[in-house]
Amino acid sequence: MKFHIVTIFPDFFRGPFEHGVIQKAREAGLIEIQVHDLRTWTYDRHRTVDDRPFGGGEGMLLKAAPIFEAVEALRPKRSEGVKVILLSAQGKKFDQAKAREFSQLEELLLICGRYEGVDERVAEHLAEEELSIGDYVLSGGELAAAVVVDAVARLKAGVLGNENSIVDESFSEEGLLDWPHYTRPAEFRGWKVPEVLIGGNHEEIRKWRRSAAREKTQRQRPDLLEGLRK
Numbered sequence: 398m399k400f401h402i403v404t405i406f407p408d409f410f411r412g413p414f415e416h417g418v419i420q421k422a423r424e425a426g427l428i429e430i431q432v433h434d435l436r437t438w439t440y441d442r443h444r445t446v447d448d449r450p451f452g453g454g455e456g457m458l459l460k461a462a463p464i465f466e467a468v469e470a471l472r473p474k475r476s477e478g479v480k481v482i483l484l485s486a487q488g489k490k491f492d493q494a495k496a497r498e499f500s501q502l503e504e505l506l507l508i509c510g511r512y513e514g515v516d517e518r519v520a521e522h523l524a525e526e527e528l529s530i531g532d533y534v535l536s537g538g539e540l541a542a543a544v545v546v547d548a549v550a551r552l553k554a555g556v557l558g559n560e561n562s563i564v565d566e567s568f569s570e571e572g573l574l575d576w577p578h579y580t581r582p583a584e585f586r587g588w589k590v591p592e593v594l595i596g597g598n599h600e601e602i603r604k605w606r607r608s609a610a611r612e613k614t615q616r617q618r619p620d621l622l623e624g625l626r627k
């Protein structure tokens with residue numbers, strides 16, 4: 398799968414994709430991440446990507462023209478397997494279901510906003526979806542793009558060493574949070590690991606994990622259980 402990221406800060410991505418499973422997946426050719434400098438699609442001496450908002454008000458906006466040209470160069474025609482996403486605090490919430498959906502695509506093109514945001518015509522006429530990673534305002538779309546790439550890439554076959562990791566984790570098909578995990582030592586500062594986990598009875602362990610996952614979901618995210626009841 399190929400990811401394209403359009404940004405005014407290409408160097409931002411030197412860190413996020415150079416560690417762990419994402420780095421390994423890139424080296425193995427399972428995913429490809431291309432970071433594009435939006436200024437490539439500017440033609441003036443100052444390589445201008447922003448301008449003042451019509452109607453006045455604070456700050457600057459990323460202009461529509463370089464973004465349209467970038468997307469048209471990277472994805473010459475619309476296709477089922479390629480999606481264009483605008484990262485935006487005003488977008489629909491990105492979640493694990495969306496990550497699963499995107500992991501089926503051939504290519505994902507992510508547009509990172511900056512300043513006060515992006516000329517609205519990008520959301521209206523270019524991006525297929527406007528997505529937010531949470532109800533808070535970031536200073537740019539780059540962190541959000543890195544979050545989306547990471548969440549989608551790890552769902553691609555072969556990226557994680559153990560394919561079961563994505564079956565039994567938070568927000569998987571069952572819709573619960575993951576169960577609590579413990580490692581050695583069995584007792585740490587007087588806190589003991591639940592007895593059942595060291596007993597070796599796999600059926601008992603399976604039952605404990607199911608109920609512990611439900612309990613933790615109830616405690617931390619009751620809204621997820623509400624969603625399951627509907």
Ligand code: SAM
Pocket residue numbers: 483484485486487508509510511512513514515528529530531532533534535536537538539541
């Ligand atoms: N004026 C905008 C608003 O109030 O919704 C905020 C613009 S923000 C300072 C600049 C850029 O950061 C946005 O264009 C977007 O690309 C990105 N951004 C900010 N918050 C985000 C979020 N929660 N999810 C995804 N992208 C976000």
